[in-house]
Amino acid sequence: MAKKDYSGLAKKIISDVGGEKNIDNLIHCITRLRFYLKDESVAKDEDLKKTTGVIDVIKASGQYQVVIGNEVGNVYDAVVQELGPQFAAKIDDGATTTASATDKQKGNPVTRGINNLIGVITGSMTPVIGVIAAAGIIKGILALLTLPQLGSLLDVKSTLYLTISAIADSAFFFLPILVGFSAARYMKGDPVITAVIGGVLTYPQIITWGTNFKTMFSIGGFDFQFLNYTYSIFPMILAAWFAKEIGGWLKKNLPSYLQMIFTPLITVLVVSVITLVLTGPIIQGAANGIADFINWLVHVSGWLGGLVIGGFYQILVIFGLHWGVVPLVAQQISGSGESALNAIISGTMVSQGAAVLAVAIKSKKENLKGLGFAAAISAFCGVTEPAIYGVNLRYRRVFISGLIGSAVSGFITGLMHGNMFGFTGSLIGFSSFFDPKNPAQLTSFYAFLLSSLAAIIVSFLVTWFWGYNDKMVMSEKVEKKENPSKKNAVKA
Template sequence: MANKDYSKLAKKIVADVGGEKNVDNLIHCITRLRFYLKDESIAKDDALKNTDGVIDVIKASGQYQVVIGNEVANVYDAVVDELGPKFAKKLDSDGEAADDSKEADPDKKGIMHYINKLIGVITGSMTPVIGVIAASGIIKGILALLTLPQLGQLLSAKSTLYLTVSAMADSAFFFLPIFVGFAAARYMKGDPIITAVIGGVLTYPQIIEWGSNFKTMFSIGGFNFQFLNYTYSIFPMILAAWFAKEIGNWLKKNLPSYLQMIFTPLITVLVVSAITLVITGPVIQGVANGIADFINWLVHISGWLGGAVIGGFYQVLVIFGLHWGVVPLVTQQISGSGESALNAIISGTMVSQGAAVLAVAIKSKKDDIKGLGFAAAISAFCGVTEPAIYGVNLRYRKVFISGLIGSAASGFITGLMHGNMFGFTGSLIGFSSFFNPKNAADLNSFYAFLLSSLAALVVSFLVTWFWGYNDQMQAGTKVEKKKNPAKV
């Protein structure tokens, strides 16, 4: 899509969602424009779906989601320009966050309203850092590959080069509270710098040392309050960002203007850091680690059955954008225990949808289907399945089902072999994430990756080829979606 087309596409999108007056807020993730509309009923779903440059339209998590694909950032900028300067003031300068300060209508403020807001906060806090985490995982996997004894140990784990590159990869996880805090504050319209400083408190070397040794801060009634290690943590910082915003807003209203520049950050950092270290941090981190470890354990003991079920149905979550709720969980698993059996299964589902759309691209004699199919397959093999799902697979529903069948086969093998992932990046590009950095000689998870990926490729491709697609099929003009579980 050429740059000159963005403005035309933006005009069409804004018009079809009901115009500027119908748009409350707007954010974007890796592939979607996520509108908060005042009235979704006046948006023209079918017109948008049939627009060149738009892959699909989804209604989920309280958002009106327009699936664009890899060009979403450029289209987002054009849409913001089309909405006008007044609307642009509601957004961060880099276009990642939206003003969430407007109160919902009284009749919309039920429990599901707050669940949707929570999902939005987690998504807005994690989306900006996902790419960095994924890249770091690939680097760590490649380092593990280079230290394999089976390959002659091309690189020593004690060499200067290894330790330097390892520091580059580890920094994204080590200082994760700073990055997540900054992104969360930006999303919630707090002060990103003050929040990043609070993240810096949690990753300060002395605090880390005390946390690693569970040093006691103080005792009350025989109960010891201990320091914890917050490197690699996510959820405590998201709550800290909210506290910092609320305290900062209160101080701005109640402090004289000549005191705000110094005392607003001073009080905010002191109060929020203390609350996080003493109360909320230990509670949230304990619960998050417990949930992550429990799911890892559950996936392990369920073996082939859990792998087949999760593999067979995971990509259905992508239809609604609910897969973003799994991202922090996987990150918590990897940061806590260093591995994620869940992510190993998810990886195969990406390969399966890519193989299904690849079969369509090769079998079809239609130039537009071929072009879209090959591009979507490459995207899926690089870990982003939405162009494949919404561009081709869901429009020819049997293609999507063929991918799910391949995913179930892939998950079956991963579960049977108890495969793990030790990095974040999945699909074929994430092969290095299956090498265990703590035990380079252990190749069980890598073998599980090879066999499960092969099953995903072969099963999905063959089922699509012989059953899922032919050129006589008509693409669906509208894909009916189940209701968002958060709204049921």
């Protein structure tokens, strides 16, 4: 098949955001191009929204977000190629340029800090999400194959099981290396040096000591202990920042003939020690505490927590704020092996997919049918942005219908105290509801089945009878928009 040409779309996007001179920096997530513009008022919002290949434009988190969909990676590459090597150099300026434009526009230091933090989390986690999701699916399928109810098709002590389990576990076990590499690339540090620091945290002897909380040394009766950093995220993001700052300082102050050896030597040694002794225990302890507290709160609140979270979570997606939740879910799974929060979130994806599916089936408009079916498939595979921006928010009742369905879904999940044991949600993530440590315990899987069924039925019926009919008209900003079903979801 011929490769699709994105150069025309890239040129249009660059022009409508104000041209190369108005672009301070650019990253992308699963579905959006995230621009840091020098002056957002220059951008032509309405023209962009009417462009084929663009689902919507959102201004949030200090970013000018152009929602593309599943093809965002291809569009991002085309934009960078159009901007040329000069812009690639500008991107390499890193975290300092990332926030410069928004810093000038927003004087509130709290807002600035939150925006920058979300940007760092987004840039660091996005490249890792896919492999974590894939690993979670594999682990779930393994748990499924060991179920006594299915005749224990796979023995947990067999070579085949242990080998495949190792393949799946590697993404979580070496997560500090992956996150460190990704964070360094985003911050424009040295990915290899940062990955080595992640390797220090996952070194077998360090893990053994961390598992046993071995004491490094004591000061004034206070013991500094090793911790187990496999599956961890936040300590490495901070370590990546330290490595960038220290590495940058060394490159400026060390003679050039010493830099090749002593820059990595000093950076790895200093940052590793700081992380192991100070920042790692503090951040890991705080992150585990927050993750466990949220998990506990969801469990304790039961149906009420499920109802509230289920009813409102997808609103976070509209503004791209759900990226602040992603690391917490990962931290829950890495710490306790389960996430009640993610179980509720999973149903919200199914609900938005069912709502847009109802539109696709009911509508007689061919372009809307094409977009609706494509968006439904995407949502059932765990990416709801094409459904939300392509159809559901265009007809506000459709989005609300999805929220009603996800509230019911969350109610059931909370009532049954459902858990997820993997990262991947929606229908494609069914295997994540099998507990690898106790495959015979199917409560969470039954919760998944009932909540997903409720999400589909409620969202579909509410949309069908109240949320949509062909007499409804999209808002003016979308009316002229051509069928965006070809513009599937992106990476971020």
